[in-house]
Amino acid sequence: MKRHILGSRSKALLFLYNYNNAAAAVGIQKLFSLSARFGTLSATQASRAKLIGDEDSETSEDEDWFASRIIQDKDLLRSSPHISGTGLHVLDLVNCGSLEADRTLYNKLLHRCTQTTQLKQARIVHSHILTSQFKDDLPIRNTILHMYVKCGSLDDARNLFNQMPHKDLVTWTALISGYSQHDRPQDALVLFPEMLHHGLEPNQFTLSSLLKASGAVSDDNHGRKLHTYCFKYGLDSNVYVGTALVDMYARCGHMDESQLVFDALDTKNEVSWNALIAGHARKAQGEHALRLFWKMLREGFKPTHFTYSSVLTACASAGSLEQGKWVHAHMIKSVVTLVAFVGNTLLDMYAKSGSIEDAKKVFDRMVRRDVVSWNSMLTGYAQHGFGKETVQRFEEMLRIGIQPNDITFLCVLTACSHAGLLDEGQYYFDLMKQYNIEPQVSHYVTIVDLLGRGNLLDRAEKFIREMPIEPTAAVWGALLGACRMHKNIELGAYAAERSFELDPHDSGPHVILSNIYASAGRWIDAAKVRKMMKEGGVKKEPACSWVDIENAVHMFVANDDAHPQRVEILRMWEMISMKIREIGYVPDTSHVLFYVDQQEREVKLQYHSEKLALAFALLNTPPGSTIRIKKNIRVCGDCHSAIKFVSKVEGREIIVRDTNRFHHFRDGSCSCGDYW
DNA sequence: TTAGGGTTAG
Numbered sequence: 001m002k003r004h005i006l007g008s009r010s011k012a013l014l015f016l017y018n019y020n021n022a023a024a025a026v027g028i029q030k031l032f033s034l035s036a037r038f039g040t041l042s043a044t045q046a047s048r049a050k051l052i053g054d055e056d057s058e059t060s061e062d063e064d065w066f067a068s069r070i071i072q073d074k075d076l077l078r079s080s081p082h083i084s085g086t087g088l089h090v091l092d093l094v095n096c097g098s099l100e101a102d103r104t105l106y107n108k109l110l111h112r113c114t115q116t117t118q119l120k121q122a123r124i125v126h127s128h129i130l131t132s133q134f135k136d137d138l139p140i141r142n143t144i145l146h147m148y149v150k151c152g153s154l155d156d157a158r159n160l161f162n163q164m165p166h167k168d169l170v171t172w173t174a175l176i177s178g179y180s181q182h183d184r185p186q187d188a189l190v191l192f193p194e195m196l197h198h199g200l201e202p203n204q205f206t207l208s209s210l211l212k213a214s215g216a217v218s219d220d221n222h223g224r225k226l227h228t229y230c231f232k233y234g235l236d237s238n239v240y241v242g243t244a245l246v247d248m249y250a251r252c253g254h255m256d257e258s259q260l261v262f263d264a265l266d267t268k269n270e271v272s273w274n275a276l277i278a279g280h281a282r283k284a285q286g287e288h289a290l291r292l293f294w295k296m297l298r299e300g301f302k303p304t305h306f307t308y309s310s311v312l313t314a315c316a317s318a319g320s321l322e323q324g325k326w327v328h329a330h331m332i333k334s335v336v337t338l339v340a341f342v343g344n345t346l347l348d349m350y351a352k353s354g355s356i357e358d359a360k361k362v363f364d365r366m367v368r369r370d371v372v373s374w375n376s377m378l379t380g381y382a383q384h385g386f387g388k389e390t391v392q393r394f395e396e397m398l399r400i401g402i403q404p405n406d407i408t409f410l411c412v413l414t415a416c417s418h419a420g421l422l423d424e425g426q427y428y429f430d431l432m433k434q435y436n437i438e439p440q441v442s443h444y445v446t447i448v449d450l451l452g453r454g455n456l457l458d459r460a461e462k463f464i465r466e467m468p469i470e471p472t473a474a475v476w477g478a479l480l481g482a483c484r485m486h487k488n489i490e491l492g493a494y495a496a497e498r499s500f501e502l503d504p505h506d507s508g509p510h511v512i513l514s515n516i517y518a519s520a521g522r523w524i525d526a527a528k529v530r531k532m533m534k535e536g537g538v539k540k541e542p543a544c545s546w547v548d549i550e551n552a553v554h555m556f557v558a559n560d561d562a563h564p565q566r567v568e569i570l571r572m573w574e575m576i577s578m579k580i581r582e583i584g585y586v587p588d589t590s591h592v593l594f595y596v597d598q599q600e601r602e603v604k605l606q607y608h609s610e611k612l613a614l615a616f617a618l619l620n621t622p623p624g625s626t627i628r629i630k631k632n633i634r635v636c637g638d639c640h641s642a643i644k645f646v647s648k649v650e651g652r653e654i655i656v657r658d659t660n661r662f663h664h665f666r667d668g669s670c671s672c673g674d675y676w
Numbered sequence: 677t678t679a680g681g682g683t684t685a686g
Binding site (some may be wrong): 107110138139140141142143144145146149168169170171172173174175176177178180181203204205206207208209211212238239240241242243244245246247248269270271272273274275276277278279281304305306307308309310312313340341342343344345347348370371372373374375376377378379382405406407408410411414442445446474659660 | 677
């Protein structure tokens, strides 16, 4: 490293710049005047380059006084706990002999690099230490390793680790936690047996890092082994380890065990609660997550950004607008600022709960929007059937220079597909290259869907054949869906075969193919598909619908006879059914999967879960109010048609959320334009 | 000197 001989003026300024301490603060007025006089510095922007190049020869009396005042007070300066700036100026002082590099100084420098996460500077400090007496010092080396981890360079950390002839528990733990924190859980996990082999026993730091890693790979076998180590070393009651256990079981899908570990914790904190709540939110167990949130509040814990983020995700998955609004209100009372993370989940909650207007309000009020904010807003528009708005917003996003990612393009392509914007969809698919985003299989699925919906079935098939990556079951599934829409039996059967080969257990393509045959009256073929499903153990997910009435969720399954208001619900639907037939509703019986006579098919259709939920809502809500229904699978074609008529005869807005979008029924038509 | 929790698609 080049040595610099600094003049007293520069030294003084450097000290002042590098050490935040009281003595320096006393002289801050002096610094302003000096800086102004030399014209090279501003008090807050003193740059290293300018200072180092400034070989000072003439100093005024004033400056001399100032420099000596500071330097004489070296002990006080050195007792300052922190170094500001890059910290490298301090090394220059060491190089020119003005300052002695001891353990404390190196620790301060390493700490500074860990804070700023500047790898380049971290390496300079490391090489400086290599020239010193501390080059083989174990605690210093561990700190360097940790610094590299925090700077995100696991390669530097690993190189250092490999070069260390003597390693202690901290060395191993620092690298394990490094891998665990930087999305390399396997690398973290393989180190553990090696560490044990060297005769070291894990502590709470090691175990919490390893648990995080096994949660990340969803390996409960590994997690359970670690759990026994926690018992062995009496660390299972440590709040960090305990929380990591709660999180590990949750990520492995064992919510019951996660809860058990949580309940057994003597000491809980808000992070423990967050881990449990986030677990339920991830599993789309929205109601459960919400109950835990209220319980957490009752027990006196203060929610954090993490809590709100998880709880709002839970509300989004439950589609519970009322609950979501409660959580939002609570957040406002708690004076939690709308940082991007929470803002994004809030926006997403409103969009997924059916209120695109509120989602837009959140978006407009956000102080800072990142790519996720934009993606969430675009997704909201797309799912609510506003295809053109999605495209306009996307163009706006590009205009103001937000870099789109693969999800952005997926939103836009989906919107184009749903809105029948054929040319735009193809244009945006090509545009991905300009943004250096490699299309993934999901993007290909969307283009197949786009072409297929536009009745360009042959082009869609050709597109699949020419794909540079292997088509998946989803790609053929998209073609199959289009074949149902356009009643192309032969190509549909072919696409279904390809889909079965690639994913034999997915019930979706089986049901669609069966529907294609049924709607063409080919009952024998439809029956063959059903037989195939039965023999292959392919089960169709039972359809159910939910409706929120006065903060209570009511669930319905087809032919539901368990509901206390069963008789009234059926009577209501019969009455509605008569009304809508009068204005033109004709039951579309092709949506009944198997062969039964016409009358029986109509009866089966009448008791689809969404119709029962709708009848229930009509019975229990004031006239004219909006009805919100959620469904676990795609809304059936006959129900879609019936609900359109109901929205007209009852003068109601009916919003139905199915697995991938919203249908806003109003005055006899649907926002999806019957194109979903 | 080393540790645990959160967002967007289909």
